[in-house]
Amino acid sequence: MASMLWESSLREKSSDLHEDTWHITIDDSIEPHRQARDWYQYISGSFARFRCSLCKRGWVSKRVQVVFHFNLNAAKREGTIKLRRFKQKCRRCNEARMEDPNFAVENIDVLIERLVEKIRMRCYSENLGENNRPSVFSGRVNGPHESQHCEACQSGICSQAN
Template identity: 70%
Template sequence: MISLWNISLQEKISELHDDTWNIEINETIVEHRAARDWHQYISGSFAQFKCSLCRKGWGSKRVQVLFNFHLDTARNQGTIKVRRFKQKCRRCTEAQWEDPNFPVENIDVLVERLVRNIRIKCYREDLGQTNRSSVFNGRINGPHESAHCEACHKGVCSQAN
């Protein structure tokens, strides 16, 4: 999974000076707890989920993704930590938190937004306003269900009721 994120990152960040950037999935990072000299960015996108118990699948239009990033200028090394917030199946009483499966196009959009933030925060570039939308495949009906959203449980969901 990380390879898709890394491929997208390397395509979009290659023009940034001579710095090397690495990306890693980290399910322990939390909002507003970024270490000193680290920046934080939260974005949302469409993703699919599948219950590991009943195999039911569902989509969500606003899956939260938290990025912590840092540039070590002395070493020309940038580090990005990514937390993809999970959801639970609403059918299963013993449901587990399931990982989101983002379409490749949406990973590209999320990484593009992240790189924009990196350019602003780490390189102090003035980039003006732009906003590329995520791709949404399918039909989603019904309200956001906070009880099944990990981001709601952690207080970082923009869709909380």
């Protein structure tokens, strides 16, 4: 289900990418700052919700990190995007596992818009400047960011690290 939301947003936002076809897949094996040759990297963050698979407790996080690796095969007119959504774990459960984030559709759209801008600059050499459309969040976030429960902190890419 999650990958369909990302693919749908990408189809909508990438319709003007020089008639090339782009595809996105979720790939939890992506290592930040270790993209393959001829690939580009873009790291961004957004609001997301989590739910513990053990105790069913839910929480929100103000800045969930997302890493995109992307590449254009100009000869085939196809672009490939690999996406890694960094996980968090419940602070109440002793045996908690890292849980996948659930992004609101609006936030997926913002992340994909930003990504498409990076693709246009890197793969098509377009000069677009910078656009800072904010993520959408409804609700309240309480408490400190807890690095020991954040996969992005453990990978050294979390901007909220204590």
